[in-house]
Amino acid sequence: xxxxxxxxxxVGYALARALAPNHDLHVIDHNPAVADRFHPLDVxxxxxxxxxxEVLGLGDVESSDLVIxxxxxxxxxxxxCALAKKLGATKTVCFVSGNDFLESVSGGYSxxxxxxxxxxxxxxxxxxDAIQRIIAAPGAIDAESFAGGQVRLLEYRLESGSxxxxxxxxxxxxxxxxxxxxxxxxxxITIPHGETHLKPGDKxxxxxxxxxxxxxxxxxxxxxxxxxxxxxxxxxGGGDVGFRLAQLLDSRDDVSVxxxxxxxxxxxxxxxxxxxALILSGDGTDLELLEMEEIGRSDxxxxxxxxxxxxxxxxxxxxxxxxxxIITRVSKVANLRLFERVGIDVALSAKGAAVESIVREVxxxxxxxxxxxEEGEAKIFELVVPDDFPATALRDLATPPESIVGTxxxxxxxxxxxxxxxxxxxxxxxVFCTDTSADLMRTFFTSS
Amino acid sequence: xxxxxVFHLTGTILRFLGAAFVAPLLIALYSxxxxxxxxxxATGVAAVVLGEVMRRQIRHREWTLKRVEALAVVVVTYxxxxxxxxxxxxxxxxxxxxxxxxxxxGITGTGATTLTDFDYFGRGLMFWRSMSQxxxxxxxxxxxxxxxxxxxIGGRQLFFTETTTTPGSGGLKPHxxxxxxxxxxxxxxxxxxxxxxxxLAGLSAYDAICHxxxxxxxxxxxxxxxxxxxxxxxxVEWIICxxxxxxGTNFVLQxxxxxxxxxxxxxxxxxxxxxxxxxxxxxxxxxxxxxxTDMATATAVRSGLFQSLSILTTTGYASADFSxxxxxxxxxxxxxxxxxxxxxxxxxxxxxWRQILIARYTLLELKRTLHPRALLPVxxxxxVVPEDVMRAVLVFFLFYLLLFAVCVGVVVALxxxxxxxxxxxxxxxxxxxxxxxxxxxxxxxxxxHTVSKVVLTAAMLVGRxxxxxxxxxxxxxxxxxxxxxxx
Numbered sequence: 001x002x003x004x005x006x007x008x009x010x011v012g013y014a015l016a017r018a019l020a021p022n023h024d025l026h027v028i029d030h031n032p033a034v035a036d037r038f039h040p041l042d043v044x045x046x047x048x049x050x051x052x053x054e055v056l057g058l059g060d061v062e063s064s065d066l067v068i069x070x071x072x073x074x075x076x077x078x079x080x081c082a083l084a085k086k087l088g089a090t091k092t093v094c095f096v097s098g099n100d101f102l103e104s105v106s107g108g109y110s111x112x113x114x115x116x117x118x119x120x121x122x123x124x125x126x127x128x129d130a131i132q133r134i135i136a137a138p139g140a141i142d143a144e145s146f147a148g149g150q151v152r153l154l155e156y157r158l159e160s161g162s163x164x165x166x167x168x169x170x171x172x173x174x175x176x177x178x179x180x181x182x183x184x185x186x187x188x189i190t191i192p193h194g195e196t197h198l199k200p201g202d203k204x205x206x207x208x209x210x211x212x213x214x215x216x217x218x219x220x221x222x223x224x225x226x227x228x229x230x231x232x233x234x235x236x237g238g239g240d241v242g243f244r245l246a247q248l249l250d251s252r253d254d255v256s257v258x259x260x261x262x263x264x265x266x267x268x269x270x271x272x273x274x275x276x277a278l279i280l281s282g283d284g285t286d287l288e289l290l291e292m293e294e295i296g297r298s299d300x301x302x303x304x305x306x307x308x309x310x311x312x313x314x315x316x317x318x319x320x321x322x323x324x325x326i327i328t329r330v331s332k333v334a335n336l337r338l339f340e341r342v343g344i345d346v347a348l349s350a351k352g353a354a355v356e357s358i359v360r361e362v363x364x365x366x367x368x369x370x371x372x373x374e375e376g377e378a379k380i381f382e383l384v385v386p387d388d389f390p391a392t393a394l395r396d397l398a399t400p401p402e403s404i405v406g407t408x409x410x411x412x413x414x415x416x417x418x419x420x421x422x423x424x425x426x427x428x429x430x431v432f433c434t435d436t437s438a439d440l441m442r443t444f445f446t447s448s
Numbered sequence: 449x450x451x452x453x454v455f456h457l458t459g460t461i462l463r464f465l466g467a468a469f470v471a472p473l474l475i476a477l478y479s480x481x482x483x484x485x486x487x488x489x490a491t492g493v494a495a496v497v498l499g500e501v502m503r504r505q506i507r508h509r510e511w512t513l514k515r516v517e518a519l520a521v522v523v524v525t526y527x528x529x530x531x532x533x534x535x536x537x538x539x540x541x542x543x544x545x546x547x548x549x550x551x552x553x554g555i556t557g558t559g560a561t562t563l564t565d566f567d568y569f570g571r572g573l574m575f576w577r578s579m580s581q582x583x584x585x586x587x588x589x590x591x592x593x594x595x596x597x598x599x600x601i602g603g604r605q606l607f608f609t610e611t612t613t614t615p616g617s618g619g620l621k622p623h624x625x626x627x628x629x630x631x632x633x634x635x636x637x638x639x640x641x642x643x644x645x646x647x648l649a650g651l652s653a654y655d656a657i658c659h660x661x662x663x664x665x666x667x668x669x670x671x672x673x674x675x676x677x678x679x680x681x682x683x684v685e686w687i688i689c690x691x692x693x694x695x696g697t698n699f700v701l702q703x704x705x706x707x708x709x710x711x712x713x714x715x716x717x718x719x720x721x722x723x724x725x726x727x728x729x730x731x732x733x734x735x736x737x738x739x740x741t742d743m744a745t746a747t748a749v750r751s752g753l754f755q756s757l758s759i760l761t762t763t764g765y766a767s768a769d770f771s772x773x774x775x776x777x778x779x780x781x782x783x784x785x786x787x788x789x790x791x792x793x794x795x796x797x798x799x800x801w802r803q804i805l806i807a808r809y810t811l812l813e814l815k816r817t818l819h820p821r822a823l824l825p826v827x828x829x830x831x832v833v834p835e836d837v838m839r840a841v842l843v844f845f846l847f848y849l850l851l852f853a854v855c856v857g858v859v860v861a862l863x864x865x866x867x868x869x870x871x872x873x874x875x876x877x878x879x880x881x882x883x884x885x886x887x888x889x890x891x892x893x894x895x896x897h898t899v900s901k902v903v904l905t906a907a908m909l910v911g912r913x914x915x916x917x918x919x920x921x922x923x924x925x926x927x928x929x930x931x932x933x934x935x
Contacts (some may be wrong), residue, residue: 264823271823272832279823289821 001362002026002064004089005043006050006080007071008034011095011123014333014355015068016041019362026059029071050080053087062088068358070095078115085116093119093358097240123354127304128244130353131327134346135233135249135300137213139220139325141203141345144371146380146430150414151407153181153207153371153380156220157345160200163219170194175215177416178208181406181432182378189377189434191402205373207380207406207432208416234298234323235259236284236314237305238270241329241350245302246270246277258293260284284314296321304329315344370430378434380406385427385445395419400440403433449516451932452505457513457521457602458528459502461592465529466496471579472536475654476572484572487539495532513602516926518609519917521602522589526909529555529588533580536573545901549893552905554580555588556912557794559668559764559881560872562894562901566673571654574671578658584912585665585794586635586699587611594628612799612914613700613792631699634707635794639664642691649683663688666695666794668764668881675766675889676754682746685754685767692754696723696761696789718829719790719801723760726787726800730756730780737776759784762796764881764889771888778884785874785883796879796911798848802841805833809842840916847915852877855907862897872896876904877911 001023005012008029016025016038025043029035032047039045048055050069061067067084069077074096081092094117111117133143142155158165164172169180169192182205183192190196198204206216233249235242238261249255257277261267264281271279282289284305295301301318303311308331315328327346330336339347356372371380394405394417407430408415408423415421423429433441469492476485513521534551538544546562553560554577563569569577583591589610593603604624621627639660646656655671662669672678676685694702701720704713714720734752739745754767759781770781788797805826812824825832852873860869864886871883872893882889886896893901910918920926 267823268825268832271825272827275827275830278819280819280821281823282821293819293821 001066002060003362004028004056004059004061004064004067004084006067006069006077006084007095008038008045009070009072011070011351011355012068013037014351015070015358016043018355018359023362026064028055028059049076051076051083053083056080056084056087064088065090066093066362067091068093068095072097074098078111078117081117082115085118091118092116093121095354096120096122097124098122121354121357123350124240125244126353126357127329127348127350128241128248130348131241131245131302131304132248134327135255135302138217140217141325142205142373144380146370147407147409147414150209151207151416151430152210152213153205153406154213154217155203155205155373158198158200158202158204158220162200162221164204165198165200165202168195168197172219174219175208175212176418177212178206178216179404179406179416181205181207181404182373182434191404191432191434205378205432207430209414212416231255232298233257233300233302234295234318236301236303236318237261237311237329238263238266238279239304239306241304242302243270243273245304246274250274250276258295258298260289260293285310285317287317290317290321296323298323300325300327302327306331308332308335312339312342312344315339316342319343378432379438380430380432381438381442383429383431383442383445385423385425385429387425389423389425389445391422391424393420393422397423400433400437400444402437403431403441406430406432449514449520449926449930450511451930453511453513453517454520454524455502456504456506457606458525459499459505461499461525461588462495462528462532463499463503464592464595465532466492466494466499468492468579468583469495469576472572472576475575476570479571481570481572484536484540484570487536488572488576491532491535494535498528498532513605515605516921518602518605519921519926521606522609522913523909523918523921525588526555526913529584530909533576536576540569540573543898545898545905546894549901549905550577551580552908553876553881554667554669555584556879556908557581557584557665557667557762557796558876558879558908558912559662560876560887560904560908561669561881561892563673563892564894566671571671575654575658578661578667578669578671581665581667581669582639582661585667585695586631590628590631593625594632609917610913611792627700630703634699634703635664638691638694642687645687645691646684649681649687651679651684655679659688660691663691663763663765664695664794666692666761666763666789666796666879668758668762670765677767677769677890682750685750688765688767689750689754689757692757692761692763692765693727695763696757696793696795698790698792699794700792701790716829718804722804723790723800726760726784727753727756730760730784733780734777737774737780740776741774755781756784759880760787760795761789761793762878762880764875766882766889769888769890771884771890782871782874782884785871785878785880788878798845798878799914801828802844804828805838805841806845809838844915847919848877851907851910851915855903858903859896859900862900864896864900868896872900872904873907877907879908879911 003019003023003025005015005027008027016027019025020041020043026046027038027043028046028050030049035045046055046058061084067089069080071077077094081094085092111120134140137143137154140154140156144153180192183190183198184203208216233255235246238259246257246259249257259277260280260282261270262283267279267281280293295318301323303314305311311328315326318326326344328339328344330339330347330349333349333352336347360372370382405417408417409428431441469488473485473488476488530552533554534547537547537550549562587610589606593607607624642660642663643656646659658671676688701714701717704710731753734756735748738748738752751768755770758765787803788799789795791799791801808826816822816824826838855873856869859872860866868885868887872887875881875883887893
């Protein structure tokens with residue numbers, strides 16, 4: 001694929017690193033000094049502005065398949081996309097950093113119609129949405145939903161005494177409609193089978209229909225201790241992510257939000273806009289403030305300051321004060337592993353997620369990759385069973401190892417299959433597999 | 449303060465006030481009350497002449513209106529209009545204090561009266577009495593801004609000095625003249641609608657127009673000595689209930705809702721919702737208390753609603769002699785006297801938006817005690833109320849209480865009982881009209897000491913202009929740079 005990247009910042013660099021091995025890449029940035037950074041990658045660097053037709057022409061825009069505008073300025077990104085589209089680019093992706101361009105004219109379609117922007121990506125909003133999904137799932141440390149919300153995917157860390165650790169999976173009698181699709185112990189991820197015996201400290205990924213997942217949630221926590229719905233959420237940092245998250249939570253009656261923001265003027269804006277959230281003016285790392293406001297009694301602490309060190313400090317203080325679930329934003333992707341090492345349950349990166357979603361789309365090919373988990377070690381993708389494929393019971397299907405059919409989508413219904421369920425031509429399958437077996441799985445249905 | 453400019457603007461308004469006397473003049477001629485007709489003619493001509501003389505104090509157009517001058521124009525206009533309006537009463541034998549009280553009660557939409565013998569006055573004068581309330585209902589300045597093309601300079605300042613709008617209220621037109629015109633068209637339309645409805649309910653044209661004018665203005669004068677009770681008609685009471693409710697509602701909101709079909713505007717409006725809730729709660733409370741006496745259910749509901757609306761909207765009509773009701777019922781009415789109607793309505797009193805802000809401010813202070821570092825802005829309609837507006841509201845209440853205490857003190861010291869003192873003060877300061885005791889709905893203010901009447905006349909003006917406008921003029925610096933020149 002011929003790809004033009006406009007903007008050689010953090011996002012541009014991460015995209016270039018991920019896409020350079022398999023695609024032709026032109027990187028455009030007005031700052032020639034940036035070129036050094038891209039030098040080790042096998043890409044062509046064009047100095048100049050992405051809003052110049054001449055510069056875009058140097059990047060062979062007329063024959064490009066994809067133009068991604070990811071400079072720090074929304075206006076530049078939009079103009080670059082509009083120009084690229086006019087000059088013949090097949091598809092344009094535009095990074096934005098605010099609501100203005102998405103909703104200013106009827107439902108966000110204006111950008112497509114008037115500016116030729118095929119897809120907009122607002123990383124901070126995506127992160128806020130992801131955090132909101134995790135908050136909504138009690139006990140979970142990651143959450144996704146597929147098939148219009150019918151199927152949910154939750155990740156848990158098992159504590160000692162959790163019913164799931166009592167026996168091998170086959171004899172646990174898990175609720176029908178939910179299936180354990182992955183277990184991670186240390187750094188190795190495995191697809192469990194009937195004999196797998198889960199242990200405390202493992203991370204497990206469970207997939208299933210909404211109703212079954214509720215029953216599943218009750219089986220995760222140690223006996224006699226119910227997972228509590230998040231009722232009290234504390235957000236540290238009222239930037240783009242914190243503000244949007246607060247907006248998402250603000251309208252819910254069952255969640256009370258308090259937010260700590262250091263900048264008083266920003267805080268006043270937040271207090272003016274949010275109807276129910278309690279805005280506290282102060283520093284999220286101010287222990288006195290955290291204690292005075294009894295932050296330790298929160299069900300969830302979300303730390304989304306745009307400074308990794310202060311985020312980590314606020315999160316660790318929260319843990320010290322007794323918050324059970326802590327979600328932290330990480331700006332530098334390199335810090336992700338570090339955060340989890342020191343005991344942060346969930347560390348998420350806004351730009352990382354955005355980059356991932358683009359890579360997923362570019363690399364996915366025919367099979368539609370729905371989610372990438374555990375930093376790319378596992379994937380969920382959607383496969384369509386070919387029409388000439390004979391209907392087979394799942395237990396008789398010799399699927400590649402380290403893969404599992406999580407859900408069968410048939411005529412709009414979501415079926416979480418057991419061994420006896422049959423796979424029929426035309427079914428859409430949500431397949432979970434580790435990175436290594438992804439290609440095997442992809443070719444399995446077409447070759448047999 | 450440059451007096452020439454104050455005179456110029458006031459005179460411009462007075463000149464047109466003279467024209468208003470044509471209406472009572474015609475009624476007096478039709479009723480063959482020749483003495484009154486001459487009075488109206490003479491007063492009208494005098495107003496025009498006086499206005500013209502004042503207007504000519506300044507001829508060039510190279511001036512701007514200062515804040516203190518805007519305040520002075522509004523206050524002086526009300527005083528002069530009240531004085532001119534008092535002339536016909538005085539010519540009919542009322543004392544100066546009584547005539548001034550009656551006239552001020554008219555233009556401020558209060559409805560408190562010193563009349564003891566209603567039959568003594570002719571139909572022309574009783575018409576003028578009702579009409580004065582109608583002219584003052586939306587504010588005299590607003591009226592003249594709507595009809596005068598000349599008030600281009602300073603019109604906006606004068607409008608917002610006389611009319612307090614809630615912070616962040618929408619629906620206003622860019623030109624203040626269009627806003628005033630829009631309000632007056634609605635006001636006239638509502639008056640005509642009520643006039644027709646009352647005619648259909650069986651009232652004479654004269655009674656119908658007099659009551660239409662004093663309902664929409666939330667005034668409360670009635671040519672009938674027994675107020676609405678005198679007609680003994682359920683239909684009339686229901687009609688007046690409906691229009692009193694509208695008179696107490698924000699007219700800008702009504703314009704959006706009734707004429708542009710934006711029903712959401714009313715439903716979403718904080719003040720309107722609280723207003724409706726207060727009416728509902730007060731009506732239910734009164735109905736329950738009235739049913740404990742031997743009243744029929746239909747009468748209890750109707751009287752409960754009528755009297756709740758009459759007091760809350762500061763109209764002051766009586767469909768029953770509520771001073772004879774039980775203590776519980778009178779308590780409900782007493783509480784309503786301290787609330788008032790909506791901003792931008794014809795109603796007086798402290799106004800509901802201020803009550804909402806005070807309540808929210810107080811509750812947030814409690815929250816702040818628990819969370820000292822929290823940012824807790826007071827909001828109205830989802831928008832933050834600026835600090836200076838909030839401060840003005842607090843100061844308004846402090847002054848309101850202070851004035852209340854002073855007036856009660858004076859009235860009681862000069863011989864009235866405490867119930868009379870308290871309700872006469874709320875009745876005039878809140879522009880309601882009747883109170884309890886000596887100033888009850890079937891009685892009047894005539895028996896009070898002359899000094900009390902003068903104080904209460906001032907209270908009506910101060911209450912109508914929402915306190916701070918008048919009190920700010922009492923500061924010495926408002927007068928220090930007094931000059932007659934206008935440049």
